[in-house]
Amino acid sequence: MEMQINYPKKNKYPVTKLTTGFLPRTLMIPLSQEDNFVCESIVHEGDFVKEGQVIAEVSRETYGAKSLGAAKIHSPVPGKILGIKNCSYPNGKQGKAIEILLSGSFSYLGKQLSAFDFKNYSPSMLLRTISDAGVINTFSCNSYNSFEIDVNKIKEEQNKKLFVRLFDEDPSCDTDSILTRSDFDKIMTGIYITAKVCDVNEIVIAYSKKSNLLTMFNISQKELFESIPMTFLEIKSYEYPSGGKRELTGAYLKKKKLASSPKEIIKGSFFTDSTTMVHVYDAVVLNIPVETVNVYVNGNCLQATALLKVCVGTSFNEIAKQCGGFTKKLGKIIVNGEINGVSVNSLDTPVTKYVKSITFTSHEDNIDRSVSICLRCGRCRSVCKTGLNPDIIFAKVISGAVVDEAYIKSAVLCNQCGLCSANCPSKLPLAKVIKLLKDER
Ligand code: SF4
Ligand code: SF4
Secondary structure (H helix, E strand, O other): OOOOEEOOOOOOOOOOOEEEOOOOOEEEEEOOOEOOEOOEEOOOOOOEEOOOOEEEEOOHHHHHHHHOOOOOEEOOOOEEEEEEEEEEOOOOOEEEEEEEEEOOOOOOOOOOOOOOOOOOOOHHHHHHHHHHOOOEEEEEOOEEEEHHHHHHHOOOOOOOEEEEEOOOOOOOOOHHHHHHHHOHHHHHHHHHHHHHHHOOOEEEEEEEOOOOHHHHOOHHHHHHOOOOOEEEEEEOOOEEOOOOHHHHHHHHHHHHOOOOOHHHHHHOEEEEEHHHHHHHHHHHHOOOOOOEEEEEEEOOOEOOOEEEEEEOOOEHHHHHHHOOOEOOOEEEEEEOOOOOOEEEOOOOOEOOOOOOEEEEEEHHHHHHHHOOOOOOOOHHHHHOOOOOOHHHHHHHHHHOOOOOHHHHHHHHOOOOOOHHHHHOOOOOOHHHHHHHHHHHO
């Protein structure tokens, strides 16, 4: 049985545009900004760096050929390197970060940048430009690879497709939905560039039923895509899950009335989102590396909700201040969505390239959650399409008991869809605990 939940939006005054955040005095740039790789710093304490300068990259010696295409890390500001320090990452892990003190003049910020004519670039030149800019693909809310690594995964496939989701996978976020409205032209150009890079024979655009995408799609954009067939999918984005690979492929097959295997289509397709398409545009058309990210900041203990454009390395504390500070005692900080996000403890945590939303929830809310117990309702089991028993795995891990090998093996099959957590009436963090168990393997 397919099961979805309707996610109620709590914000009375929805955010409609992007706001540029202030520049903090110091930034902490985590050395890991994508799955599987930790970069090595190529700068030293006391060095001065320019805005956009490469400051860290993945070591080929350490990772070998699999690091081909891993994203470089650039300095988002001009400044002085204060050192390499320990830091809490937004994915809940700990690691090293480069601390930079802002000083000097900017190369891109506040400058009038001319658009680069990329039309005569070959696909491989476009891919090199995107890769050199350190672009990562943020399609999934809990796994992030560099753009190039994801492109290389489908290199040998036939009949490649490009799926672009123009709304948020987790309906508690609004990052991609707002960006789609505010930066529509950039996103369309980003899609065109990505289609060329991946050499696809079809573009599939998934848009929210609530948006009026087809009216935004104007004549010049239609001309841009003239030679590549496009399919539009109208999706009920307020239902969860509706924006994962499986759901989008299902919607595509239904619209086309095809009986093909969804697995085959997923294997041969590049899936991406509005956020990544804006970074592709900036990299190719404006020649700017990824140095800022757009973060949807919300939560019931914040003064205001906003979609903020902030530098990579800005602390969560700084971001909360820019939203007017806290009106209640802070409880939890959730990164990348209430349904499937990760909870972090420290306000010193800096933003990375994969942070799309931060939710600050109040202490009272925490108390409500901490007294919750499993009601043995069985909902988590009935919604798990992989056939797991999330309640049992959760209970074993939380009690500190030795987890049986059979449960560890089943946890490995979890695809982190988050349906169990989303449907749990006790709001237990089932998917997150299963991920921790998986990560320990
Ligand atoms: S997150 Fe894992 S355990 Fe939970 S419903 Fe999805 S696949 Fe099942
Ligand atoms: S959905 Fe939550 S309360 Fe219900 S059985 Fe699963 S863990 Fe327990």
